Amino acid sequence: MLNIELLEKRQKKYQFRKKIPYIIGFSTLLLILILVLLYLFLNTEPLERKNTKQVLSSLETTLLNSAQVKNVIVDNPLTKIKKAKTTKKIEEKKIEIQKYIAVEEESTVPNVIPKKNISPKPTVLEVTPIKLVSPSKLTVQYFEPSFNFLNHLKNLKNETKVLKNNESIPSISQLTVTTKIDKPKSLVQKTSVVSATSKNGMIINKKRDKQDISKIIERFKEDKNPKLSLFIAKHYYTNKEYYRAYNYALTTNKLNPNLEDSWIIFVKSLYKLDQVDRAISTLQTYTKHSDSQKAEILLIQFKEGKFE
Amino acid sequence: MTNKSSDYLEAADIFIDNIDAKSFIQREQLVSYYSALLQAIQKPLKLILLYGKPGTGKSMLLNKLFNDISIKSSEIQQKILLYPTPMLDEEEFFLSLAEDLFSKEELRSQSSNYNIKTIKFLLETYPFEKPPVILLDEAQLYSTIFMEKIRLLSDSRLIKFVITLHKTDQEDLIVKEHFKTRIWESIELESINVTELQSYIQKKLMYHNSIDIANMFSKQSVSIIHQYSHGNYRNSNKLLYTLFNIYAYYAQHQPKKINSSFISKSIIEMAAIHVGLINA
Numbered sequence: 273m274l275n276i277e278l279l280e281k282r283q284k285k286y287q288f289r290k291k292i293p294y295i296i297g298f299s300t301l302l303l304i305l306i307l308v309l310l311y312l313f314l315n316t317e318p319l320e321r322k323n324t325k326q327v328l329s330s331l332e333t334t335l336l337n338s339a340q341v342k343n344v345i346v347d348n349p350l351t352k353i354k355k356a357k358t359t360k361k362i363e364e365k366k367i368e369i370q371k372y373i374a375v376e377e378e379s380t381v382p383n384v385i386p387k388k389n390i391s392p393k394p395t396v397l398e399v400t401p402i403k404l405v406s407p408s409k410l411t412v413q414y415f416e417p418s419f420n421f422l423n424h425l426k427n428l429k430n431e432t433k434v435l436k437n438n439e440s441i442p443s444i445s446q447l448t449v450t451t452k453i454d455k456p457k458s459l460v461q462k463t464s465v466v467s468a469t470s471k472n473g474m475i476i477n478k479k480r481d482k483q484d485i486s487k488i489i490e491r492f493k494e495d496k497n498p499k500l501s502l503f504i505a506k507h508y509y510t511n512k513e514y515y516r517a518y519n520y521a522l523t524t525n526k527l528n529p530n531l532e533d534s535w536i537i538f539v540k541s542l543y544k545l546d547q548v549d550r551a552i553s554t555l556q557t558y559t560k561h562s563d564s565q566k567a568e569i570l571l572i573q574f575k576e577g578k579f580e
Numbered sequence: 581m582t583n584k585s586s587d588y589l590e591a592a593d594i595f596i597d598n599i600d601a602k603s604f605i606q607r608e609q610l611v612s613y614y615s616a617l618l619q620a621i622q623k624p625l626k627l628i629l630l631y632g633k634p635g636t637g638k639s640m641l642l643n644k645l646f647n648d649i650s651i652k653s654s655e656i657q658q659k660i661l662l663y664p665t666p667m668l669d670e671e672e673f674f675l676s677l678a679e680d681l682f683s684k685e686e687l688r689s690q691s692s693n694y695n696i697k698t699i700k701f702l703l704e705t706y707p708f709e710k711p712p713v714i715l716l717d718e719a720q721l722y723s724t725i726f727m728e729k730i731r732l733l734s735d736s737r738l739i740k741f742v743i744t745l746h747k748t749d750q751e752d753l754i755v756k757e758h759f760k761t762r763i764w765e766s767i768e769l770e771s772i773n774v775t776e777l778q779s780y781i782q783k784k785l786m787y788h789n790s791i792d793i794a795n796m797f798s799k800q801s802v803s804i805i806h807q808y809s810h811g812n813y814r815n816s817n818k819l820l821y822t823l824f825n826i827y828a829y830y831a832q833h834q835p836k837k838i839n840s841s842f843i844s845k846s847i848i849e850m851a852a853i854h855v856g857l858i859n860a
Contacts, residue, residue, distance in 0.1 A: 274822070274825055274826060274829060274854065276826065276829050276830075276850075279826070279850040279853060279854055280850065282850075282853050282860045283846055283849045283850045283853060283860065285860055286849060286853060286858060286860035287846075287849070289860070
């Protein structure tokens with residue numbers, strides 16, 4: 273005699289037992305999926321932030337490099353137009369970058385900034401970085417400098433010319449000579465070196481230096497601190513960019529005529545630019561008004577031709 | 581009791597496990613085995629081995645053979661004997677064999693002790709036109725010594741033996757040690773596959789006019805039955821018997837629980853649990 277009720281119960285029990293492996297498998301898969309998603313979610317957000325930072329820094333660098341190039345081609349006689357417009361554009365872009373950097377800094381340190389009417393719940397903080405992930409403005413900012421690069425090259429020349437006009441010591445003819453020494457040839461050479469060996473790690477370091485000095489130049493343009501200009505002059509002198517070193521030393525001397533190092537760099541640059549007589553006369557004038565031993569030793573070296 | 585319920589009970593009775601030759605179903609594989617067996621008997625073979633896993637139809641085949649040859653026995657002048665269950669006592673076996681093969685008059689001259697020598701003497705004294713065929717089912721239950729005597733008897737070529745064995749380690753031993761050089765024909769019965777099982781079930785039901793119920797067995801439902809019965813006739817019969825009893829119960833008490841257009845997987849599982857094919 274069949275006990276149907278008991279059989280039904282046993283059959284249901286059997287059905288459940290049959291499903292156990294599937295349930296376990298499905299649960300495991302689900303758990304793995306959740307863990308993977310969680311891992312991806314936790315790791316993706318910082319990456320996006322990093323990318324945003326990289327974009328911003330590259331934007332800044334690009335603009336600063338363009339400004340740097342502007343100084344390189346200072347004396348090219350072919351580039352004497354549209355200075356004012358370019359300067360404005362650069363200034364506007366700088367302001368935009370600063371704004372984005374400010375927003376970025378706010379978003380990366382959200383817990384530090386207390387806000388009166390916003391609850392301290394983390395949900396508020398999560399919104400900010402999402403906005404930064406793909407703003408259309410960022411993309412525009414990234415590409416603009418590249419498109420206008422050639423215009424920048426032409427326009428930036430005039431800005432440097434102002435510095436030249438303010439000089440009192442070198443004559444126009446002398447400046448023309450120095451221009452011939454420094455310019456397009458050397459520029460082309462430099463550019464070709466960078467492009468030819470761009471795969472080399474050493475070039476990356478140079479770029480980094482350029483980026484750093486560009487930042488200092490920007491700072492100097494803002495607050496006109498003679499210490500900064502002296503630093504820039506020293507930097508260019510060390511990198512054998514004597515004309516730039518000369519210009520910045522000259523600017524420093526105007527801002528603060530009591531800086532010994534500035535005068536030293538100034539005359540050394542003149543010397544290196546084959547303006548030996550001017551270097552000696554300038555140094556002699558300086559030593560009369562100061563007790564600088566460095567200047568005296570340097571003067572002797574100049575006279576004896578032992579300076580290297 | 582409803583008509584449907586009684587129909588299911590009738591279907592259940594069809595699958596009561598028996599080895600009646602009348603219930604032999606003409607399925608393709610079994611027919612091929614049967615014809616091979618018939619041909620082997622016609623040949624001058626001493627021993628014919630029929631082996632396979634339990635429930636593959638060995639006993640059914642042996643019964644069918646016995647039934648068919650017995651009918652034509654006088655016509656073909658060949659005697660056939662079937663021993664479906666083994667006899668543990670040798671003397672009893674040889675006595676039964678002698679009584680089945682020879683008349684009382686022929687046996688009067690013999691002493692009271694019956695053994696292999698007696699049988700051999702009788703076969704030589706009263707020879708048959710065609711060697712009689714002795715069918716021994718479940719031969720794995722006989723002792724090794726007894727099987728050795730069977731081998732010696734068959735060597736006389738005065739008598740033929742058809743033995744069936746379960747495919748076990750023991751069977752392998754017997755085959756290797758005692759019959760390796762003597763068996764001239766061996767037929768292995770394989771387990772039934774899903775298609776054959778479906779054919780077997782449907783033919784059996786249709787043979788008994790249960791056509792509606794036969795149509796309930798789709799390949800899918802037969803596949804589930806095959807999965808639990810492992811292609812074993814005996815297990816399949818037992819499962820189907822229980823299955824139809826469960827259907828009969830539902831048809832009478834809870835008709836809404838069953839659908840008469842297909843066999844429910846749950847009810848197959850219930851039947852398999854009851855029969856012991858599922859451990860639940």
